[in-house]
Amino acid sequence: MSLKSKLHELKLKYQGKKMAPAFNAFHTFLFSPDETTHAGGTHVKAADDLKRTMNTVIMALVPVLVFSMFNAGYQHFSAINGFPADFSLMNDFLTWDNFWIGIIKVLPLVVVSYGVGLIVEFIFAVIKGHEVEEGYLVTGMLVPLIVPIDTPLWMLAVAVVFGVVIGKEVFGGTGMNILNPALTIRAFLFFAYPTWMSGDKVWVYGARERSEEILAGANVDAISGETILGYLAQNKGAEMTYSVSDMFYGFIPGSVGETSAFLILLGGLFLIYTKIASWRIMVSAVIGSLVMGLIFNQVVDFGWIGESSKFYGLMSFDFWKHLIVGGLAFGIVYMATDPVTGSQTNKGKWYYGFFIGFISVMIRVFNPAYPEGVFLAILLMNVFAPTIDHYVVRGNIKRRMNRLKNATIYPKDSDGKAEELKAETV
Amino acid sequence: MALLSKKDTNLILDPLTDNNPITIQVLGICSALAITAELEASIVMAISVIFVMATGNVVISLMRDIIPSKIRIIAQLIVVATLVIIVDQVLKAYAYELSKTLGAFIGLIITNCIIMGRFEAFALANGPWRSFLDGIGNALGYGIILIIVGFFRELLGSGTLLGFPVLGDPITKTGLYATGYENNGFMIIPPAALIVVGIIIWVQRSRNPALVEEN
Numbered sequence: 001m002s003l004k005s006k007l008h009e010l011k012l013k014y015q016g017k018k019m020a021p022a023f024n025a026f027h028t029f030l031f032s033p034d035e036t037t038h039a040g041g042t043h044v045k046a047a048d049d050l051k052r053t054m055n056t057v058i059m060a061l062v063p064v065l066v067f068s069m070f071n072a073g074y075q076h077f078s079a080i081n082g083f084p085a086d087f088s089l090m091n092d093f094l095t096w097d098n099f100w101i102g103i104i105k106v107l108p109l110v111v112v113s114y115g116v117g118l119i120v121e122f123i124f125a126v127i128k129g130h131e132v133e134e135g136y137l138v139t140g141m142l143v144p145l146i147v148p149i150d151t152p153l154w155m156l157a158v159a160v161v162f163g164v165v166i167g168k169e170v171f172g173g174t175g176m177n178i179l180n181p182a183l184t185i186r187a188f189l190f191f192a193y194p195t196w197m198s199g200d201k202v203w204v205y206g207a208r209e210r211s212e213e214i215l216a217g218a219n220v221d222a223i224s225g226e227t228i229l230g231y232l233a234q235n236k237g238a239e240m241t242y243s244v245s246d247m248f249y250g251f252i253p254g255s256v257g258e259t260s261a262f263l264i265l266l267g268g269l270f271l272i273y274t275k276i277a278s279w280r281i282m283v284s285a286v287i288g289s290l291v292m293g294l295i296f297n298q299v300v301d302f303g304w305i306g307e308s309s310k311f312y313g314l315m316s317f318d319f320w321k322h323l324i325v326g327g328l329a330f331g332i333v334y335m336a337t338d339p340v341t342g343s344q345t346n347k348g349k350w351y352y353g354f355f356i357g358f359i360s361v362m363i364r365v366f367n368p369a370y371p372e373g374v375f376l377a378i379l380l381m382n383v384f385a386p387t388i389d390h391y392v393v394r395g396n397i398k399r400r401m402n403r404l405k406n407a408t409i410y411p412k413d414s415d416g417k418a419e420e421l422k423a424e425t426v
Numbered sequence: 427m428a429l430l431s432k433k434d435t436n437l438i439l440d441p442l443t444d445n446n447p448i449t450i451q452v453l454g455i456c457s458a459l460a461i462t463a464e465l466e467a468s469i470v471m472a473i474s475v476i477f478v479m480a481t482g483n484v485v486i487s488l489m490r491d492i493i494p495s496k497i498r499i500i501a502q503l504i505v506v507a508t509l510v511i512i513v514d515q516v517l518k519a520y521a522y523e524l525s526k527t528l529g530a531f532i533g534l535i536i537t538n539c540i541i542m543g544r545f546e547a548f549a550l551a552n553g554p555w556r557s558f559l560d561g562i563g564n565a566l567g568y569g570i571i572l573i574i575v576g577f578f579r580e581l582l583g584s585g586t587l588l589g590f591p592v593l594g595d596p597i598t599k600t601g602l603y604a605t606g607y608e609n610n611g612f613m614i615i616p617p618a619a620l621i622v623v624g625i626i627i628w629v630q631r632s633r634n635p636a637l638v639e640e641n
Contacts, residue, residue: 155608
C-alpha cells in the first residue's frame with residue numbers, strides 16, 4: 001500500500017475525532033487530497049493555494065540557505081586562519097569543510113525552528129479544531145536565517161513558541177496576525193538575550209568559545225567577527241578589510257542568511273516574476289533607504305557632522321552600500337513583502353515600503369545599539385499598515401465623490417434627459 | 427452565626443476571580459505594568475492599595491450622606507490623597523530603598539482608576555462594613571494579579587524571588603545557569619508585563635467562557 005493511501009486511510013479513520021486536523025495536515029502536506037472538484041456546477045480553479053505560495057517563497061530562500069551554510073564555515077576558518085590572500089570560489093568557499101560547519105551549526109537552527117513551530121501549530125489546530133495552517137512554512141525557514149549563528153537552540157525554541165503564540169495564534173492564526181511572526185521571534189530574542197544577539201562574538205562560529213577559552217586561561221588568539229555595521233558604529237570603518245564585492249556577494253559576517261545581497265536579489269526577482277511578492281514594496285523600500293542614506297551623506301558633506309561625532313562612521317557610509325550590508329536587503333525582499341502584515345492597497349504599498357527603508361537606515365545611524373534597525377522598522381510599519389490602507393481607501397472614495405460631483409453628462413438628445421440622468425447618479 | 431454572610435463573602439471573593447479589577451474590568455493597568463519587575467515591589471504596592479482602598483471606602487461610606495453630589499469627586503480625591511500621603515510617609519520612614527524603587531507610583535495610587543471606581547460605584551451607596559469588605563476584595567483582586575505578574579517577571583527576568591537567587595548565580599554559573607540557561611531580559615521591560623497580564627486574561631477567559639465579551 002502506498003504512503004498516500006495509508007495517510008488517506010488514517011485521515012478517514014480520524015474523521016470527526018479530536019486529532020483529525022493533525023492527520024489531515026499530514027495528508028495534504030505531502031500529497032494533494034483525493035477529493036477534487038467534481039464535474040458540474042461552476043468552480044473557480046486556481047493552482048496557487050496558500051501552500052503553493054508558501055513553497056514558492058521557500059524556493060526563493062533555498063539558495064540563501066545553502067550559501068549561508070558555506071559562509072558559516074568560510075567565516076569560521078577565515079577568522080582563525082585569516083582571510084585567503086587570493087580568493088577562489090571553488091577552493092576557499094565551496095568546500096566540504098565549510099559546508100560541514102554549516103551542517104553542524106545552521107541545520108540544527110532550521111530543524112529546531114520547524115520542529116518547535118509546527119508542534120505549536122499542531123497543538124493549536126487540535127485545540128481549536130481547524131485545519132493546520134501553512135503559515136509556519138515560510139516563517140520556519142526565515143527564522144534560522146535572521147539569527148546569529150551561535151544562537152543557542154533552546155533560546156531559539158523559546159522565541160519560536162513566543163512568536164507563534166503571541167505573535168500569531170492569539171490574533172487568530174495565519175492571515176490574522178498584525179506583526180510578522182519571524183520578526184516577532186527576532187525581536188523577542190533581541191530584547192530577551194541581547195548578549196547573544198549583538199556584539200562582535202556571535203556572528204562567527206567559534207568566536208564565543210575562543211573568548212571563553214581565553215577567560216579560562218588557554219593561550220590562543222582571540223577571534224572576532226564584527227559585522228560591517230558594528231565596525232562603522234564604532235567609527236572603525238578604516239579597520240575593515242571587506243571589499244564592495246565581498247559585501248555584495250556576501251562573504252561577510254552577519255546573521256546566518258542575510259549576507260548575500262546577490263542571492264537575495266535573485267530571490268527577489270524570482271518572487272516578483274512569480275508575482276508572489278509585491279515589487280512596489282521592494283522598489284519603494286530601496287528608494288526609501290537610498291533617500292535616507294543620501295540625506296546623511298549630505299549632512300556629512302556639508303560638514304555638519306565631523307569625524308569626532310559618534311555618528312560619523314555610519315553617516316559617511318556611502319548611501320547605496322546600506323543596501324548590501326546587514327539585513328536590509330533580506331528584510332526588504334522576504335519580510336516587508338509579507339502579504340498578511342503589509343499594506344494591501346497598491347498606493348499604500350508605496351508608502352509602507354518607503355518608510356521601511358527610510359526608518360531602517362535612520363535607526364541604523366542614530367542608534368548604534370540597534371545596528372539592525374530593519375527588523376524594528378518593519379515591525380513598526382506592520383503596525384501602521386492598516387492605517388495607511390484606511391487613508392488610501394478613504395482618499396480614493398473622496399476623489400471619486402469629487403469626480404462624480406463635477407461630472408457633466410452630455411445630453412444625448414435635446415429633450416433634457418441628461419439632467420435626469422445626472423440627478424439619479426448623484 | 428458565621429462571621430460573614432454569603433453576600434458579604436462574595437464581596438471579597440468576586441473581585442478575586444470573575445470580577446477582577448485588572449483582568450475583567452481592565453482598570454489600574456498602568457501601575458501593574460510599571461512596578462511588577464520585582465516581586466517585592468508588587469507585594470508592597472498590593473499592601474498599599476489594600477490599605478488605601480479599604481480605609482478610603484469606609485471613610486467615603488461614612489461621609490456618603492453629607493457629601494454634596496456636585497463636589498463628590500473633589501471630596502473623594504482629598505480622602506484618597508490623604509491616605510496615599512500616609513502610605514508614602516510610612517514607606518519613606520521604614521522602607522526607604524523600596525520607596526525609591528516605587529517612586530512616583532505610590533503617589534499615583536491617587537489616580538488609580540480602581541479606587542475612584544469603587545468609591546463611586548460602591549462606597550457612595552453602601553454602609554461602612556460592606557464598603558470595607560468591598561475595598562478589601564477589590565484591592566486583593568488587584569494585588570493578586572500584581573503578585574502573579576511580579577512572580578513571573580522576577581523569576582524569568584532576574585532569576586530571583588524577593589531578591590533571593592533561586593535559580594543559581596548567573597555570574598559564577600551555578601544551579602540552572604550551569605546548563606546554559608540565561609535570564610530573559612525581555613521580562614524586565616514593561617511590555618512584558620502587558621503580555622503576562624494578557625496571558626492571565628486569556629487563561630481566565632478560556633476557563634470560564636462566560637467572561638468573554640460580546641463584540
